[in-house]
Amino acid sequence: MDLSYTADEQAFRDEVRAFARASLPPELARKVFDHRRLARSDYVCWQDILAKKGWLTGHWPRAFGGLGWTPVQLHIFDEETAAAGAPRLVPFGINMVAPVLMAFGGEWQQQHYLGRMRENKDWWCQGYSEPGAGSDLASLKTRAEAHGDHFIVNGHKTWTTLAQHADMIFCLVRTSTGARKQEGISFLLIDMHSPGVTVRPLIMIDEEHEINDVYFDNVKVPVANLVGEEGKGWTYAKYLLGFERTNIAGVGASKRELATLKTIAAQEQRGGQSLARDPHFAARLAQVEIDLMALETTVMRVLSQRGKTPGPEASILKIRGSEIQQALTELMMEAVGPYALPFVPEAIAGEGTAAVGPDYASPLAARYFAWRKTTIYGGSNEIQRNIIAQAVLGL
Amino acid sequence: MDLSYTADEQAFRDEVRAFARASLPPELARKVFDHRRLARSDYVCWQDILAKKGWLTGHWPRAFGGLGWTPVQLHIFDEETAAAGAPRLVPFGINMVAPVLMAFGGEWQQQHYLGRMRENKDWWCQGYSEPGAGSDLASLKTRAEAHGDHFIVNGHKTWTTLAQHADMIFCLVRTSTGARKQEGISFLLIDMHSPGVTVRPLIMIDEEHEINDVYFDNVKVPVANLVGEEGKGWTYAKYLLGFERTNIAGVGASKRELATLKTIAAQEQRGGQSLARDPHFAARLAQVEIDLMALETTVMRVLSQRGKTPGPEASILKIRGSEIQQALTELMMEAVGPYALPFVPEAIAGEGTAAVGPDYASPLAARYFAWRKTTIYGGSNEIQRNIIAQAVLGL
Amino acid sequence: MDFSFNDEQKQFQESLAKFIERDYGFERRRAYQALPEGFSRDIWAQFADMGLLGLPFDEQYGGLGAGVAEMLLAMTAIGNGLVLEPYLATVIMAGGLISRCGNQAQKQALLPPIAAGKRIVVTALAEPGARYDLNRVETTATRKGGDTMLSGRKAVVLHGAQADQLIVSARSSGDSSDDSSNNVAAIDGISLYLVDRGAAGVSVRDYRTVDGLRAADITFNEVRVGPEALLGAEGGAYAAIDAIADAGAAALCAEAVGVMETLNALTLEHLKTRQQFGHPIGGFQVLQHRAADMFIHAEQSKSMAYLAAMKLSSTDVAERRRVVSAAKVHVGRSGRAISQASTQLHGGMGVTNELAAAHYARRLTMIDFNLGDSDHHLKRFINA
């Protein structure tokens, strides 16, 4: 047992830090620090930079063109890029569908799609949830009927993050109606530019356009885009969920947000003194900081002990990670007091309109509301507690 | 709507206060304020004083020899006697079985038992819980078989509060095994001095002897002691539960404990200043104080709007009342710091042994542990939330 | 001790409920919100017809002379409907200040047109950087001949851009750093002035608030007002400001109770209808208990809102402040808990703009940021 970073890990950290500092455009970092709205081009810009360096997929096995980073290296990479103000990487391709393709995809799928991911050529999104199937994912209704060398897909996905930017979507679709609803589900890759695909925005509580309804109206999908075996989609989906939960801990980003919170608290006043010195506020802030230390250590513990495949313990990371993210948005909103009230979308978008009150204040309330999603998506925290109770504790 | 006390109510408050001040033995009040262990004689002493005045059953209807106090008067009485340092009234007779006898008892039962209660002649206890039937009360197994003019009772009750002092117990017993387990339960009054009744102490987490196992081994009970109809015991028990929950809010006692907590906090030091001035502790104390204000107002609201029969909303009073009682014991224990650790039962019993550390400190940790019972007994808080969800919210 | 409403009050309550149901449905509200002023002048006129706009004013000024119970009912209905109109700012706060501090002429000139819905007056009391401390006033009032020149900035003035007139607090003497906000009587040197929103030197930055209302930051640059603009005694306005802020806080508590009622009802409806795993999700015990806690929070908040409203008329200022702060803390925290639980129970749709519940959750959360948040009032309660 040695809980300090090795010299190699430390060197890697220095390298990532130096690279991020040198290559991340400062105006993009500023937008991230200030919680401004990011455009498609903002994400693509940073991912292109990483792809050129080979770091967009550094955590992939070397066999698939990655650098074979250890989980600890990946953690360092996340932490350092987040601290530098990098936007989060769009996870749906490189972190979610990629492991499924590596484990279950055909050779052409691996070469074609994984290759394009390494070069940041496609924007992927995830077609899981449906209006009637949220936490009860398996009750999905989108159908794919085989017609020779292609499927015809009809149905309605919802809650699809950034689908308006996407080139590709991976979908769970029903290819037969078996006895158990988990059976007969298949895993399909669909080109978002296909005729019959319609994206309709779902405006978020913060008036952000982040999620969408996606409609499939007789969309033709080549059989070559079926992943693995027909009817085995549920197995692949469960395999994928584990990966989704690991990344969802979001330690790197939360550490950056904690630092921002401290900066804000130092500038705000309460009763004639700095809010950071207010004992009650300081205690709440410290509690989140301690929780985050515990989470980070747990992440390291899980990663360094078990290698890359996360067990049901990953549910802890999802639960605590999302709760901490929410606590940070809540404290930030409270920190600015009455200036949490003004809502000036143009200022949040960074479109030149001045904010009302301190510049940092304007996105905070909207962000608090939007961040309530983190305990809902990726398997709600209630579902995660069910998983712990059943899969870990045997209840 | 007028939320102030009427002149009559104010006069009643003055009368109760003056009486308590004049008649409650100061050494008994001291024991109560200092959380010392109370002997049987302590309870009996105060109840005799009240009985002589007619106030032990002041809240009973005049038809049954009470004074017909309004719920607001009863609240004032509870509050003023608690503030004076009176021990709580043993509720099992006057507050629990009494309403059942008034509603469902025969004339002899009413005259005999209610009469003796008014004069504080019997100590009552409650025979509901069994080892296999806690929250699932209806699965009780104690049997009563009719043999001419008496029943023969066999079984095992547990968690029976102060049974070691009791003259009488009211019991739920099974008189037949019907289709639904709620059927075939009868409500029986049993003389604790009958042959075949054995009381075995269950030592509490604070080493207090407060609860007991009660065993019935071929105990003869006259048929005259059957309340209402055979097989209708479950109905009476549910009727009784409502009364139990109202009293359980414990506002008067919690107000006294809050005052005690403030006194302790003013005497304890943290970091060179009074604990009462410590912002973090003060904030926690204030939160409980505010919760208690809300609870008290809710009690008044429920009582003054609905008269004496409490609906399922009484579950709120049970839940919040017990949570506040626990929060008070917890803060008190924390207030004394390391001196929460010493455990000197003789000092807690007030048997002349000096306490370790401040006198007020010695019972506090034990009391914290014992008070965890308040969210368990009288229908656990989980059961109460089930009741709200189902009976109030229709889920 | 009597918590019940009399028949007249019950009738009032029912008529309010009918009005909200008929004229303030979710889609209608959206339409009002999209109007240039962010609320409906038609609705405002109907409020006037119903007597709502003069509810607490003396009858001689066109009011109904109603008491605390009616205020509770009106604000609860406003919460039920998520009403956008400037009732709090104009009737409770500005109307309250005028009733309390105004001279006969001012009352005569201002209250009847407010009650008739012809004029909107709002209060501009808080300043940037002062957070929730209304005694930290840096706006200056300087005598110039018989007139007074006002200079300074007011922050997050509710409906500031839609008002005809503003009641502005300014410092006519002393400075703000020597005030302890808990010693009301000792705070000195603050005066109130009536200012036309269109007066020279007044500049208004109008914006939406995150809970769907309108507010403004307002700058006063050498704004000249005459002697008739002074409301109440020069330098002696703080006690009135403090009292009216408490009246506003109590009204917000009642509004929050209304929001809680409707939000809880919407959430229950969702729990009973939304199917997952083949059953309504309201069958899950964890969600049942969460709903039970929401109910408990709302009931306890209602108790505190009643208590605070009752104490508004208390002659014991310390007791009034203590109870109003307790209520604001309780309602603030309960509101946070209810809005978070409701969002969670609604699942994905709960964080979209399309759901009525999302709007209720936002308002319920942001009420806490008006007239002192839970932390502010907890501190005031402790120091009371």
Place this chain on the structure above:
Amino acid sequence: MDFSFNDEQKQFQESLAKFIERDYGFERRRAYQALPEGFSRDIWAQFADMGLLGLPFDEQYGGLGAGVAEMLLAMTAIGNGLVLEPYLATVIMAGGLISRCGNQAQKQALLPPIAAGKRIVVTALAEPGARYDLNRVETTATRKGGDTMLSGRKAVVLHGAQADQLIVSARSSGDSSDDSSNNVAAIDGISLYLVDRGAAGVSVRDYRTVDGLRAADITFNEVRVGPEALLGAEGGAYAAIDAIADAGAAALCAEAVGVMETLNALTLEHLKTRQQFGHPIGGFQVLQHRAADMFIHAEQSKSMAYLAAMKLSSTDVAERRRVVSAAKVHVGRSGRAISQASTQLHGGMGVTNELAAAHYARRLTMIDFNLGDSDHHLKRFINA
């Protein structure tokens, strides 16, 4: 970065687990507790045989020279078994102080008999009224010829009456009011002395603690000690006291993790076997989620206990204090949550003395009252 134990450590862990299972069952523990000293000298001798009592000491003093991992494993096992023996007080705290401050002769004289289980030494550092601040020392050390006279009182000295010798902090110069406990280097004038428990002028009030251990309040009335009794530099002991208190706090965190593990296991067992309404109560979703939260708390606490243990050897004192305080806060709060949940899930029997779980819950709760509670350490964390 490696959180795994090596084979030798795993073996050590297994042998500890076996020992606890075989020799420290609930009924056996009850019997040890009933012994006059409140623990078993036999067990203590077995600990010595296993090398536990010299675990962290240098090999030249009869120790094993083991590191942080072994300490974590030993303390976790102590928590698993709810061990009554004075391991923390003697091995971690007193042994730690001697190792750190003692001269060659003192180490030679004291450590081997401690490691052999022949002598029990404990620390007497805290004072009545000082709460958890070990720098608030009012016990005086006055020179009298070549000797030193000690006078004062020490509070809640763990196993004080069972110890052969005490390590007592006393003020040889200065006074306690001018110390800021967060500036370790600046705290001056505190010295450590070795005192025989039976020395003239030492009076001991022995008592049980609410979590089943033994402690004592000890009065020193003009107790004479020779120059050889001074441990470390005169007036310069505070840095060592602070470091050892942190070592003790980290050890308590590891012990708490062991208590949590067993308490969670007992609770799970109860949930799986206790029947209500015809099913095991572990089928109720609300109880399942509560159990899930208990598991999460325990896992997070384990992480913090590891982190704190690792930082004990850090040369950055501020960082060590910050992390140890964070761990103590986290473990304290998690322990409270787990013990409360466990009691509730056990129902009525959970608050009787007859259930093992009740004893685990008590210890878990009271650990927080040793070497600084959550509030104390939260403040230290904030000021770090």
